[in-house]
Amino acid sequence: MALREIRELGDPILEKPCREVKEMTPRLRELVEDMLETMYEANGVGLAAPQVGVLRRICVVDIGDETIHEGEPFVLINPRIVEQRGSQTGDEGCLSLPGKAGKVTRPEYVKIHAFDEEMKEYEAEGEGLLARAFCHELDHLDGHMYTELVEGPLHDMEDRKEEEEDTEE
Numbered sequence: 400m401a402l403r404e405i406r407e408l409g410d411p412i413l414e415k416p417c418r419e420v421k422e423m424t425p426r427l428r429e430l431v432e433d434m435l436e437t438m439y440e441a442n443g444v445g446l447a448a449p450q451v452g453v454l455r456r457i458c459v460v461d462i463g464d465e466t467i468h469e470g471e472p473f474v475l476i477n478p479r480i481v482e483q484r485g486s487q488t489g490d491e492g493c494l495s496l497p498g499k500a501g502k503v504t505r506p507e508y509v510k511i512h513a514f515d516e517e518m519k520e521y522e523a524e525g526e527g528l529l530a531r532a533f534c535h536e537l538d539h540l541d542g543h544m545y546t547e548l549v550e551g552p553l554h555d556m557e558d559r560k561e562e563e564e565d566t567e568e
Contacts, residue, residue, distance in 0.1 A: 404451065413449055420476050431457060431474055438494070456540050458540065478537055486504055487527065
């Protein structure tokens with residue numbers, strides 16, 4: 400396993416749609432492992448293949464213990480949203496735009512259909528942050544970033560954290 404460089408906003412690869420995965424190869428399996436390691440090292444909750452320079456429909460998501468899929472983080476190959484409802488608005492950030500966040504509206508609930516790293520089909524449901532993470536990562540696979548959906552200006556994450564700390568005192 401190895402850490403991969405995370406591409407940042409402005410890199411043209413982030414604007415391109417990804418190709419479907421037809422079969423799991425040793426190289427793609429290594430990509431999945433590298434993506435997980437890179438996501439955890441960067442303290443992210445999700446990472447899509449184009450963010451590490453690979454135009455394949457693969458992403459990984461892990462927002463914490465309550466969202467673990469069969470004891471593991473979500474590995475989403477060729478994912479698609481099959482159901483969504485409700486809405487939530489909140490701050491969203493991205494490893495491809497470090498230190499920034501913006502207010503984005505996403506569905507409150509989504510159901511996705513995907514394949515795991517063994518190319519077995521499965522469905523997963525998510526609400527709240529997990530639904531947001533699924534939508535965010537799937538957008539990357541189509542060449543879109545959350546900045547296209549931001550309502551109002553982007554802000555520094557540190558500024559918002561300081562504001563929250565000021566209100567807690």
